[in-house]
Amino acid sequence: MAFIAPLAGAAVGGGLLGSIVTTAVGVGINLAIAYFFPQKIKGPRADSLKAQTSRYGEQLTRWHGSIRTAGAAIWLKGNHVDEHVKTERQGKALGPEVTTYSYTATFAIALAWNGPASGVTRIWADDKLIYDVSAEALQDAIDHGTKGIGIAKGATIRVYLGTDTQKPDPDIEADKGAGQVPAWPGIVYIVIKNLPLDEFGIRIPNIEAEITQSSIASYISNALSPAVQIGGQCPIDTRGNYAVARNSIWDIPGGTHRTFNWTDVDTFRSVLLDERNNIVKSDLSKFQIFDAATGAFLQEIARPVDYSSSAYFGSPADDITVNGITYILECAQMGLTFVFTMLNAGTAGNSYSVAWAGESSFTYDLTCGITVGPEFGYMVRGSRTAVVLVDMGAVTLVENSVTPPGLTALISACFYDDDSDCVVIVTANGDVFVYTPDLSTLLRSSTGHALTVNRDSSLSRRMKNTTDQIMVESGATSTGGGATWWFYRLSDLQLLDSFKPQDVGYVNSGLYSNLALNPGIDMAFGINSVISGSFWFLPRAGRQPVNLSDVIEKECRLAGLPCDASLITTEMMEAA
Structure with missing residues (x-):
């Protein structure tokens, strides 16, 4: 379209009117260029989608009572975080085109290995409370008409209390294949789906949870x-x-x-x-x-x-x-x-x-x-x-x-x-x-x-x-x-x-x-x-560390599945 401007100027003629018309035509051409070939602005983007996971996950906990314990990462969907690309114009229709990147992760965190638990009442991500269904939170909601603390927008949490009847998680099965995932009976774990990672530095945060167990049978x-x-x-x-x-x-x-x-x-x-x-x-x-x-x-x-x-x-x-x-x-x-x-x-x-x-x-x-x-x-x-x-x-x-x-x-x-x-x-x-x-x-x-x-x-x-x-x-x-x-x-x-x-x-x-x-x-x-x-x-609110690899291998053997736990653990830890 570079040839339009000279032809338009010649047709209108010289003088002041010619200058105004030429300028107006030039602006219109610039608007047309902006519309069909907008300026492209890109936001910050991660250099790699390789997951930066928590290093808390080397050991699981045997526990009794009510404790806050660090979790162990046992699965990350696709072994990477998910990148979401959004492109839109700023301002009116002729504004610059801006591309932004956001990141989420879907992963599983094992919390303890002697379930079943009575409940998982609170969950923290890098010490930020993201989930709270404790008695205190419920009482506060009753007293003040507030809502309990939920997870970040767009994310969901599934809680597995470590019962003998719990089923394999559907998201893990979809990633690893049907019949290839244990149900992890006895393991208390959570699956966090689509957790936004921007406030955590585009990495999986350190996950901790408060878990409770009311049974006194093992004293x-x-x-x-x-x-x-x-x-x-x-x-x-x-x-x-x-x-x-x-x-x-x-x-x-x-x-x-x-x-x-x-x-x-x-x-x-x-x-x-x-x-x-x-x-x-x-x-x-x-x-x-x-x-x-x-x-x-x-x-x-x-x-x-x-x-x-x-x-x-x-x-x-x-x-x-x-x-x-x-x-x-x-x-x-x-x-x-x-x-x-x-x-x-x-x-x-x-x-x-x-x-x-x-x-x-x-x-x-x-x-x-x-x-x-x-x-x-x-x-x-x-x-x-x-x-x-x-x-x-x-x-x-x-x-x-x-x-x-x-x-x-x-x-x-x-x-x-x-x-x-x-x-x-x-x-x-x-x-x-x-x-x-x-x-x-x-x-x-x-x-x-x-x-x-x-x-x-x-x-x-x-x-x-x-x-x-x-x-x-x-x-x-x-x-x-x-x-x-x-x-x-x-x-x-x-x-x-x-x-x-x-x-x-x-x-x-x-x-x-x-x-x-x-x-x-x-x-x-x-x-x-x-x-x-x-x-x-x-068996009060105490903890005893248990090697995560031992847990994974035992549960896979019970499920009749082949498993190299050291490889799984290494992959998850090296991603940090």
Whole structure:
């Protein structure tokens, strides 16, 4: 059409009119060019459709109770994300032509491997809540007329609870072929279809979900043998693969029994399993160190001052490792005197030595125990209304009494959680408070419980039962088997579960004056009265990792299908 403009100008003639007409014709020609040959503008586009998937998917979870768990990617449609191209004009009909690209993905995420679950109540994508059918969300909708949180526009979620009767997912079958996909009985998983990926950087986000399971059929316990004849205030501890009471050591979970050469068995509240798998016990004049794996004697350390002429009332201790150095802080009552002693040891294999010792100016309640963080050690005062903070960085005893704000009753337990760097205080009425390490700021609380919570030095040191969860025991000592165990999520103090040990068939299930939790094995350990100790493996809101490849291969074998799980897992993980 380039020849039109000169011919039009010549036909109209010269002068002003000619110039105007020529200009008008030129504009019309430009409009025609814009219409038939529009300017093309393209938006940002992904360099590759290769999926960038979550790296959470290397292990599945065995779980009990209610947990938030990371998922494992087990399928991605076509092994790539889907690109959607949209072309339209901007403005009026003669505007530029703009092409935009958007991306979605259809994929499956396995959440756990011991279904069926009672439900999948919440789902997060890169910590953004995209699905919420929890009781709280439904109650909020009822109270305020709002809607529950749903998934992103255009996407759908199918939930498989891991039942024995669930069928293969139709989208996975359409991609892999009919009859080529297991139903995954026992696996709790979700299929997310057409999830928009633009806000996630054109990648499959990390998927986490809250799953619940209400059955208590699999609660198990183990009465330990031989019987250890000890009183209700006997020293106990559990950590890693071991449990210890008096001079007895048990391997977990089998309960294999050994003894270590500690003859002063009547001393109470003076046993610690440290991070080095050592047993640390103390008395009036010395500390002794034993190997938890063998019971062998390792080391003896004399106290800077020998209190052998004093009455000994116990010595709770706790330890923490900072920058490769393990510190043990002990508070011992020698007659009317309370003595703090700090032990430390360098890298693994080094012996302990006394860093400092000092007599405190305060009176303490030993039954509340001691707990240690990187900045402070925490010891409940005798009045049980205040906590003394011992400076862990000082070269001598430096202590400061603090009354935590907001308490509703006397303190029964004080526990430092190193994962969240906070201090948990449980009061005698069952209320729970979470503070900053210096106890100056109340972060959150759960109050109004009206329970009876007894002091327990072992539970104070070992209150955490699994990741982000603590346990509180309530019940009066006269109620025998009437104890109740309460499980809270530490991050928001939501009550996750509660039950009476006697109601779920636990052996030796009465109220325990010494109870310790082992978060690594999801187990409680206790001694009640003068009978044998017990392990309780608690299907509360706990997790145990299971290799994803093992799960996939087993389910394929059960379905009669060939499967190279390592290849599937590798493909999914390498796509990240």
